Amino acid sequence: MQGATLVIDPALTIADVDERVFGSFVEHMGRCVYGGIYEPGHPSADADGFRRDVLELVRELGVTIVRYPGGNFVSGYDWEDGIGRRESRPRRLDLAWRSIETNQVGTDDFLAWTRKAGVDPMLAVNMGTRGLDAARRLVEYCNAPAGTAWADRRGRDPYGVRVWCIGNEMDGPWQIGHKDAVTYGKLANETGKAMRLVDPSIELVVCGSSHSRMPTFGAWEDTVLDLAWDVADHISLHAYYDPARFDTAEAFLAASLDLDRMIDTVAATADAVAARKRSDRRVSLSVDEWNVWYQTPTEAFERRGEPFVEAPPLIEDTYTVTDALVVGCILITLLRHADRVHMACLAQLVNVIAPIRSESRGGPAWRQTTYFPFQHASQYARGTVLRVELQAPTYPTEGEPAVSVLEATAVHDGGNGLTVFAVNRADEPLALRCLVQRLGSPELAEHLILDGDPQAANTADEPDRVGPRRGDGGRVDAGELHAELPPRSWNVLRLRGAG
Numbered sequence: 468m469q470g471a472t473l474v475i476d477p478a479l480t481i482a483d484v485d486e487r488v489f490g491s492f493v494e495h496m497g498r499c500v501y502g503g504i505y506e507p508g509h510p511s512a513d514a515d516g517f518r519r520d521v522l523e524l525v526r527e528l529g530v531t532i533v534r535y536p537g538g539n540f541v542s543g544y545d546w547e548d549g550i551g552r553r554e555s556r557p558r559r560l561d562l563a564w565r566s567i568e569t570n571q572v573g574t575d576d577f578l579a580w581t582r583k584a585g586v587d588p589m590l591a592v593n594m595g596t597r598g599l600d601a602a603r604r605l606v607e608y609c610n611a612p613a614g615t616a617w618a619d620r621r622g623r624d625p626y627g628v629r630v631w632c633i634g635n636e637m638d639g640p641w642q643i644g645h646k647d648a649v650t651y652g653k654l655a656n657e658t659g660k661a662m663r664l665v666d667p668s669i670e671l672v673v674c675g676s677s678h679s680r681m682p683t684f685g686a687w688e689d690t691v692l693d694l695a696w697d698v699a700d701h702i703s704l705h706a707y708y709d710p711a712r713f714d715t716a717e718a719f720l721a722a723s724l725d726l727d728r729m730i731d732t733v734a735a736t737a738d739a740v741a742a743r744k745r746s747d748r749r750v751s752l753s754v755d756e757w758n759v760w761y762q763t764p765t766e767a768f769e770r771r772g773e774p775f776v777e778a779p780p781l782i783e784d785t786y787t788v789t790d791a792l793v794v795g796c797i798l799i800t801l802l803r804h805a806d807r808v809h810m811a812c813l814a815q816l817v818n819v820i821a822p823i824r825s826e827s828r829g830g831p832a833w834r835q836t837t838y839f840p841f842q843h844a845s846q847y848a849r850g851t852v853l854r855v856e857l858q859a860p861t862y863p864t865e866g867e868p869a870v871s872v873l874e875a876t877a878v879h880d881g882g883n884g885l886t887v888f889a890v891n892r893a894d895e896p897l898a899l900r901c902l903v904q905r906l907g908s909p910e911l912a913e914h915l916i917l918d919g920d921p922q923a924a925n926t927a928d929e930p931d932r933v934g935p936r937r938g939d940g941g942r943v944d945a946g947e948l949h950a951e952l953p954p955r956s957w958n959v960l961r962l963r964g965a966g
Contacts, residue, residue: 469896488531491533493815498818529845542637567775567777588630593644637651701809710761711763834925850879855875909964
C-alpha cells in the first residue's frame, strides 16, 4: 500500500475561514428558479410558492451566501420588472438563455427566500445593457430608509444587502454588452462610487476573468483594478472544469491545480496594482462561480436558433463519485487560500449543474454526489486553516508533471477540534500518517468517507445510491494519526481533544 505523511502544526496558520466561502448561486437559467426553488403548484410549496423540500436540502447543505440573479442573465435584466404585484409584471425575452422570463420571482421574492433559507444575499447589477443609474437605484430600493421614491416603493424595512457584484463576466465576448477592460474598469469605478454614495457600508465585487484560458487573463485584472481600485473590495474569478477536456480520470482529478494557480496569479496581480498605487490594502478574491460542468456534451445550452420558452431544462448534469472528488479538491484549494479567498459560490444551487436536483409537477428533490463534500466542508471547516506539510507519491499527467495522489488541508476550530480534509486521487488505498504531536492528546472522533464506483450517481429513481459512510480502523497513537484512505475517495477525519 502506498503511504503519505502530513505534518500539522497549530502554530503554522494561514487564516481564519470566511464563512462566505460556502456560498452558492441562483440564476434565472433553466430550472434553477422556476421548478427549482420556486414552484407554486408543487405539493411542498409554501404560501409564497417556494418548495419546502428544496429549502430543507439548502439548509442542510450549509450554504451561507447566495449570488443572484446572474450570471449571463443579469447583463440583459431590468430589475424593475421583478417588483410589485406578480400579476402586473411583464413577460420578457431573456437573450442570454433564449428563454421567456415571467418575472414571477424578482428581487423581493429572492430576498424573502434567503430569509427562509437562512442565507445572506449577494446581488449582481446589470453592466451589459444598463449601468450606473439602474445600479444606484437598486441599492436605494434595497437598502435606503423610507422617504425617497425607490425606498418607498419597497414598502417594507430595508433589506440591508451587503455584497454587490458590479456586473458578470464582462471580459467574455458571449456577454450581452461585453466590454474591454478599460471601458469596464471606468464604468465599474463610477458605478461603484454611485452605489456607495447611496450606502457607504456595502462591499463591492468587480469582474475578473471568466476562466484561466481567457486570452486577456491577467492583463484584464491589472487594468480593471488599476481603474477601479477605489471601489474594489473583491475581484471575481470563475472556474468550471469539463471532464471532456481531460484525456484521463487522473488528469481530471488534478483539475483543481488550475484553480490553485489562478488564485495565485490574481492575488499577485492585485498586489502589484497595490504596490504601484502605494496602497497597503489587499483586495480579496471572490470565486463566485465554480464547479464541474459537462460543457462539451451540452454545447447547445445557449439554445441558438431555438424558440423562446419558459424555463427550458439546461445543463442538468448528473454527477458521479469522480465529480464529487474534483469538487472536494476544489474545496480544499479554496480553504488553503483562506488568506485571500473570502467568498466563493458553487454554481449553481438547484438543477443547473447543481448539488441539488428536483423534478417538477409534484416530483421529488434529492442530493447529488457533489452535495456531500460541500456539506462536510461547510459544517466542519469553521475556524483557522493550518498550513500542512505533505509528502506523498505523485503521478504525471498532461500539463502536470507531478500530481500528488493526496490533496489535503486541516482546519482547527479554535477549541479542541481539528478536521483533516483529504482526497485520495489514486486508484489504490493510501495509508495516511498525520503528525499531530503539538496538538495535545487528540483522539479520532469520526472518519467520513465518500467513495465507491467512480461512475455511480444519485438519480430520482435511486436518490441514495451514493452517500457518505463511516470508516473504521483509524487511530491516534503517540501523536500520530493513522488512517487508510480508500481508492479514489473523499475523507473527513475529525479529531477531538486537539487543543
